[in-house]
Amino acid sequence: MTRSICVDRRAMVDTVEYGSGEHEREFDLQEQQIEPEPGAPFKLSTLIRTPDYRLRIFISSTLQELQAERQAAAMAIRRLRLAPVLFELGARPHPPRELYRAYLEQSHVFIGIYWQSYGWISPEMEISGLEDEYYLAGDRPRLIYIKEPAPEREPRLTELLDRIRAGSAVSYKRFRSPEELRELIENDLALLLTERFETVDLVRDDAMTRGATTAAPRVPTLPVPASPIIGREAELATVVALLEREDVRLVTLSGTGGIGKTRLSLAVAAQLERAFEDGVRFVDLSAIRDPASVAPAIAQALSIREGPGQAVLETLSTALRTQRMLLILDNFEHVIGAAPVVGHLLASSRWLKVLVTSRTPLRLAAEHDVPVPPLSLPAVEPKARAGATTLELLDQSAAVRLFVERSKAVRHDFRLTADNAAAVAEICRRLDGIPLAIELAAARSKILPPQAILSHLGSRLDLLTSGSRDAPARHQTLRAALDWSYDLLASDEQALFSQLGVFVHGFSLEAASAVAGEPPAGVLESAGALAGWARRSLFSSRPVPQQPEGSPAFPLALVDSIQSLVEKSLLSSVPGYAGEPRFAMLETLREYALRCLSDAGDDERVRQRHAWYFVGFSEKAWRYLRGADAAAWFERLAIEHDNIRSALYWAVEREPILALRLATALGEFWDARGLPSLGRHWLESAIAKVEPEESSSADLALLCAVARLETMRLAFRQSEYGPAMRLARSVAEWARRQGEQRVLIEALAGSGMLSVYAGDPMTAIPLLEEGLRLARADGYEMGILDTLQHLGAATLFLAQFAEALVYLEESLARAQSLGAARWIANAYVLIGFAELAQGALARAADVLVEAGRYYWQVNDIVLAIYPLSMLAEIALARGQLDRAGRLLGIVEELLERTGTMIMPVFAERLATTEGTLRSQLGEESFQAARVEGKAMTPDQAIAYALGGEGNV
Numbered sequence: 001m002t003r004s005i006c007v008d009r010r011a012m013v014d015t016v017e018y019g020s021g022e023h024e025r026e027f028d029l030q031e032q033q034i035e036p037e038p039g040a041p042f043k044l045s046t047l048i049r050t051p052d053y054r055l056r057i058f059i060s061s062t063l064q065e066l067q068a069e070r071q072a073a074a075m076a077i078r079r080l081r082l083a084p085v086l087f088e089l090g091a092r093p094h095p096p097r098e099l100y101r102a103y104l105e106q107s108h109v110f111i112g113i114y115w116q117s118y119g120w121i122s123p124e125m126e127i128s129g130l131e132d133e134y135y136l137a138g139d140r141p142r143l144i145y146i147k148e149p150a151p152e153r154e155p156r157l158t159e160l161l162d163r164i165r166a167g168s169a170v171s172y173k174r175f176r177s178p179e180e181l182r183e184l185i186e187n188d189l190a191l192l193l194t195e196r197f198e199t200v201d202l203v204r205d206d207a208m209t210r211g212a213t214t215a216a217p218r219v220p221t222l223p224v225p226a227s228p229i230i231g232r233e234a235e236l237a238t239v240v241a242l243l244e245r246e247d248v249r250l251v252t253l254s255g256t257g258g259i260g261k262t263r264l265s266l267a268v269a270a271q272l273e274r275a276f277e278d279g280v281r282f283v284d285l286s287a288i289r290d291p292a293s294v295a296p297a298i299a300q301a302l303s304i305r306e307g308p309g310q311a312v313l314e315t316l317s318t319a320l321r322t323q324r325m326l327l328i329l330d331n332f333e334h335v336i337g338a339a340p341v342v343g344h345l346l347a348s349s350r351w352l353k354v355l356v357t358s359r360t361p362l363r364l365a366a367e368h369d370v371p372v373p374p375l376s377l378p379a380v381e382p383k384a385r386a387g388a389t390t391l392e393l394l395d396q397s398a399a400v401r402l403f404v405e406r407s408k409a410v411r412h413d414f415r416l417t418a419d420n421a422a423a424v425a426e427i428c429r430r431l432d433g434i435p436l437a438i439e440l441a442a443a444r445s446k447i448l449p450p451q452a453i454l455s456h457l458g459s460r461l462d463l464l465t466s467g468s469r470d471a472p473a474r475h476q477t478l479r480a481a482l483d484w485s486y487d488l489l490a491s492d493e494q495a496l497f498s499q500l501g502v503f504v505h506g507f508s509l510e511a512a513s514a515v516a517g518e519p520p521a522g523v524l525e526s527a528g529a530l531a532g533w534a535r536r537s538l539f540s541s542r543p544v545p546q547q548p549e550g551s552p553a554f555p556l557a558l559v560d561s562i563q564s565l566v567e568k569s570l571l572s573s574v575p576g577y578a579g580e581p582r583f584a585m586l587e588t589l590r591e592y593a594l595r596c597l598s599d600a601g602d603d604e605r606v607r608q609r610h611a612w613y614f615v616g617f618s619e620k621a622w623r624y625l626r627g628a629d630a631a632a633w634f635e636r637l638a639i640e641h642d643n644i645r646s647a648l649y650w651a652v653e654r655e656p657i658l659a660l661r662l663a664t665a666l667g668e669f670w671d672a673r674g675l676p677s678l679g680r681h682w683l684e685s686a687i688a689k690v691e692p693e694e695s696s697s698a699d700l701a702l703l704c705a706v707a708r709l710e711t712m713r714l715a716f717r718q719s720e721y722g723p724a725m726r727l728a729r730s731v732a733e734w735a736r737r738q739g740e741q742r743v744l745i746e747a748l749a750g751s752g753m754l755s756v757y758a759g760d761p762m763t764a765i766p767l768l769e770e771g772l773r774l775a776r777a778d779g780y781e782m783g784i785l786d787t788l789q790h791l792g793a794a795t796l797f798l799a800q801f802a803e804a805l806v807y808l809e810e811s812l813a814r815a816q817s818l819g820a821a822r823w824i825a826n827a828y829v830l831i832g833f834a835e836l837a838q839g840a841l842a843r844a845a846d847v848l849v850e851a852g853r854y855y856w857q858v859n860d861i862v863l864a865i866y867p868l869s870m871l872a873e874i875a876l877a878r879g880q881l882d883r884a885g886r887l888l889g890i891v892e893e894l895l896e897r898t899g900t901m902i903m904p905v906f907a908e909r910l911a912t913t914e915g916t917l918r919s920q921l922g923e924e925s926f927q928a929a930r931v932e933g934k935a936m937t938p939d940q941a942i943a944y945a946l947g948g949e950g951n952v
Contacts, residue, residue: 056579057189058085058107058140060133062117069113069147072178076185080193085579105224106575109192110137111185112164115147118157125412131160143171143188145181222269222282229267230405231375231398232260239268242368243326243353244275249346250364252332252356255372257588258436258478261357264372265328268355276353277324286331286587287504287642289649291338296678298329298341300641303938304897305674305862306718312677313341317348319897324351331587332358339364374433375399378425399428399438406442410567414445423450430457436588437481443569444488457484482592485568496561497570498600501593502610504642506574506584511643513558514613515606577636604654611647611658618644618665625668626782628819630858637669648682656689660703667710672822672860676714683711698738705731705743712750721758728754745775745783752790757903761794768794785814785823792830797905801834808834822863825854829866836870845874852946861938865894866906868945873913881921882929888914889933890941897938 057077061070074084085107104110112134119128134142144164165172171188175181229236242248253261269280283301288294295313299306304319306312320327329342339362342354346366356362361369375398400416403424407414416424427450431437444453457480486494499516500507507515562583565571570589576582585593597603617640624633637644644662651659663682670679687707694704708727715724728750735744748771755764768791775783792807808831815823828851835844848867855864872887891910895902902910918926936944 055109055193056083056085056107057109057111058104058133058137059111059113060130060137061113062115062119062130065115065117066113066147068178069115069145069181072182073111073113073185076182077189079186080189082189083578104133104136107579108140109189110134110140110142112137112142112144113147113181114144114157114161116150116153116157118154118160128156131156134160134164141171141192143185143192144173145184146172146174147181148174148176222266222273222280225263225266227405227409229260229263230402232264232267235264235370235372236267236271239264239355239370240271242370243268243272243355248368249352250342250354250356250362250366251368251370252358252361253370253372254358254361256359256434256478257591258434258586259372259374260435261372262330263435265330265355265357269326269328272326276326280326280328282328282330284330284505285335286590287645288335291335291341293678294335294338294341296675298327300673300675300678303861306677313344317345320345320349320352322351323349326353326355328355328357330357332356332362333360336360336362375402375428375435375438377429377433397425397428399431399433400424402435403428403438403442406439406569407445410443410446420450423454427454427457430454431481434478434481436586437478439569440481440485443485443567446567456488457481478588479592482589485570486592486596489565489568489570492557493561493564494596495600496558497565498593498596498602499606500565500571500583501585501590501597502606502646503585504590504646506576506582506639507643508576509559509562509581511613511617511640512562512583513555514616515609516558517555577639578632582639607650608655610643611651611655611662614640614644614647615658615662615665618662618669622665622668625672626818626820626822628821630821634669634672634859637666638673652682652685652689656686657700657703660686660690660707662686664703664707664710667713671713671717672858674717674862676717679714680711680718683707683714687711701734701738702740702743705734705740709743709746709750712754716750716754716757721754725751725754725758741774741778742780742783745771745778745780745787748774749783749786749790752787752794756790756794756797759904761797764790764794781814781818782820785811785818785820788814789823789826789830792827796830796834796837799837801838804834805831821854821858822860825851825858825860825863825867828854829863829870832867832870836873841874841877845871848874849946852942856942856946861894861897864942865891865902868894868941869902869906869910869913871945873909876913876917876920881917882925884913884917885921885926885929886933886936887945888917889930890936890945891933892930893934893936894938894941 059070059073059077063070070086074086077084110133114130119130121128125132146161171192173184173188175184239251239253242251253264255261266282269282273280281302283298285294285297288297295316296306298304299312299316299319302316302319304316306315310318327345332338336358342356342362343364343366346352346354361367376396377399378397404414404416427441428438431441441453441457448456486497489497496512496516500512502515503511562571566573566583571583571585574582574584594603597606618637621633621637624630644666648659648662651662659682663679663686667679667683670676687704690700690704694701708731712724712727712731715721715727728747732744732747732751735741735747748767752764752768752771755761755767768787772784772787772791774780775787788807788811792804792811795807796804808827812824812827812831815827828847832844832848832851835841835847848870851867852864852871855861855867868887869891872884872891875881875884875887888910921929933941933944
């Protein structure tokens with residue numbers, strides 16, 4: 001069986017500073033899926049990519065005796081801009097196998113560090129976790145390091161090392177100190193990754209020579225199930241056959257909670273992924289409650305940005321119009337009122353197909369409803385024959401197979417025997433073949449034999465089914481299984497489980513600690529707290545943090561309780577940012593947890609803490625979004641966006657000032673991620689809630705002014721210059737009256753920016769000159785930076801190149817001193833424009849490539865379009881006609897994908913470049929080059945565009 005490891009999009013790259021403080025060349029990698037020849041071993045193939053992916057390196061060792069070595073290994077890995085997976089939960093005492101197996105499955109390279117201790121052997125295991133991790137690494141590249149001397153090495157470790165040394169596919173080296181280990185790991189990883197570039201380069205080059213009709217290896221976009229699907233062969237075949245029919249566009253998997261709809265949809269996706277030219281995309285809607293939010297959620301999941309002046313659904317329909325894609329919409333029952341959105345998308349795109357999971361059908365004309373039944377059950381037979389039919393039970397009952405496999409996962413020696421077969425069969429029958437209920441019961445096999453599970457579970461089922469007769473039978477059964485699992489928890493685990501239900505799509509240990517413990521320090525619900533934040537962070541002289549913050553420590557009791565919930569299948573380990581521990585609940589379990597929380601009367605208190613935490617998290621993130629670590633923090637916010645949205649839903653009704661804090665801190669995120677409509681909705685909702693009290697508090701008035709500035713920027717992103725200008729002027733008037741100097745500077749910079757890009761730079765210049773004078777007098781660094789850049793743009797568009805370059809060179813120097821990545825990129829774009837307009841092609845190309853790299857570093861695809869468009873113009877001027885055509889195709893594709901309208905001054909130059917190229921290259925050759933560019937993925941496109949003349 002071929003193993004495909006998926007790089008998670010949420011693992012963003014941090015910017016690394018070496019000892020000199022200089023930023024080194026980026027060394028960022030992204031894995032590709034490349035099909036090996038039949039029977040060939042799996043190989044990890046890598047490709048130099050843009051900064052939103054990186055590989056995870058799992059470090060296996062004992063903890064106490066090798067603590068210094070673990071830190072040395074992590075340092076070596078980070079120096080290569082990769083992600084170390086230091087599974088401290090596993091290294092500290094006796095990790096559950098499920099947890100370290102999950103972390104290994106999410107890693108790409110295995111590093112084993114060994115000295116004297118063989119490690120602890122749990123009662124249910126025959127080998128230590130240390131040895132088990134080595135074998136679970138499977139066919140991943142393995143780098144082994146042995147510390148010498150080791151006079152007290154345990155015999156079983158010596159035996160393990162002998163077996164490892166005999167393996168031909170393992171790198172095996174000795175070391176004496178942490179410093180030596182760090183150097184070995186850094187060199188070995190660099191060599192390992194370099195060797196693997198060649199395989200992908202051959203595939204990529206071969207695809208390019210075959211032309212644009214050959215699809216490049218597809219980046220995985222689907223969640224990776226933790227275990228294989230069991231017992232759904234018939235349903236899988238039915239759904240696949242339906243979706244392969246040309247006349248079938250919409251299939252709905254319907255069924256009760258816990259029946260396995262999501263798992264079946266992923267199995268369908270895996271089987272059909274290569275049948276769709278543009279792949280299969282998965283959108284989880286469980287966090288959405290408002291049908292109006294469905295189109296924005298789909299657009300966000302597909303990285304489709306809102307077009308200026310367009311409704312999100314219109315932008316989405318346009319982007320999908322030519323896509324040959326299977327779109328999976330999971331958990332649609334929460335937003336069944338959005339069914340017309342699905343109908344609209346299908347009507348807009350001839351080749352789009354949609355697979356929906358929902359507890360109820362959508363009732364659209366094109367829908368093919370496929371009810372998902374329970375797993376097949378064993379026939380009822382006399383007890384005397386139970387032992388004789390063990391194999392028959394396995395063969396005929398998917399429910400039994402699922403119970404056995406999940407039991408083996410928690411107890412490796414579990415077997416179906418003559419003694420327990422009857423009990424297992426009866427458990428499955430009593431649980432009606434519902435997969436989630438069976439998995440919860442099987443999780444107890446670690447400590448209970450099937451007979452005991454049946455005894456405990458049976459009484460609960462009898463009690464429930466004798467009661468709520470008005471509920472569907474399967475709902476009663478699932479509720480009974482959930483009640484039983486919940487009742488077996490210790491009281492502190494019950495409380496933690498119910499509190500964790502407030503998290504949507506997972507949580508970090510830090511978030512769990514905040515909700516289940518004390519609120520984060522400094523995160524208060526008062527208006528004054530936001531005013532303090534605004535003056536301290538938004539209007540500080542140096543808002544970009546210069547030093548990384550340390551990792552927090554978590555209470556051991558909390559960590560142990562979370563481990564326990566994972567062992568009992570009530571939580572699962574999911575990919576976190578850069579290998580950080582993260583956990584999640586299935587949606588059915590989450591609904592049950594919230595019911596328990598409500599029954600305990602603790603709902604409001606816990607939701608308040610949840611909101612408090614994400615206000616603090618978002619405000620902390622904001623401080624980094626203007627700096628060198630912007631990419632990492634944009635991705636952290638993206639991971640938590642569903643939690644943030646849930647906090648906003650609660651806060652805007654219960655504590656609107658808290659909602660105002662949260663929405664204001666997220667303005668920069670919504671802008672960069674192309675979500676201006678969503679951002680304006682939350683900002684305007686929060687402002688409307690607090691406006692009646694605004695005049696009663698100077699602090700609250702300041703908060704509203706800051707929020708209006710963020711709203712102005714989002715309106716500008718939508719090309720709504722009129723509303724944006726009214727906001728900027730109203731804030732400026734308020735700031736003058738109140739003497740809020742830095743607010744006034746921001747408002748003047750905003751007004752000037754709007755005038756520049758609305759085509760009126762003459763009006764902009766006096767506004768910006770006043771803002772610059774005030775900012776210099778005040779020492780407000782970010783105000784100086786903003787006004788310098790807008791003044792540079794204004795004079796540039798008036799063809800005053802020498803004056804423009806003075807402004808822009810100063811803005812670049814200031815942005816570099818602050819580490820403000822987006823401002824560095826903006827300065828490079830405008831300098832490149834100036835140099836290009838004066839015919840300095842080499843200088844223009846250099847700075848535009850730098851601009852593209854910075855934009856890609858912070859994942860701003862929209863602004864990356866500008867340097868790419870000018871690089872096409874430069875290629876044309878140099879006579880690199882095919883390259884110019886490909887670059888124009890790339891720009892066209894990115895404009896379509898993002899729904900962006902390029903600014904008029906750039907659009908005019910782009911149109912001129914295209915017209916000239918058509919006449920010089922000829923229509924047929926022009927179209928061929930253009931199509932090649934459009935066929936590239938965004939990653940390939942950026943790598944090609946920024947690669948310079950070597951890619952001609």
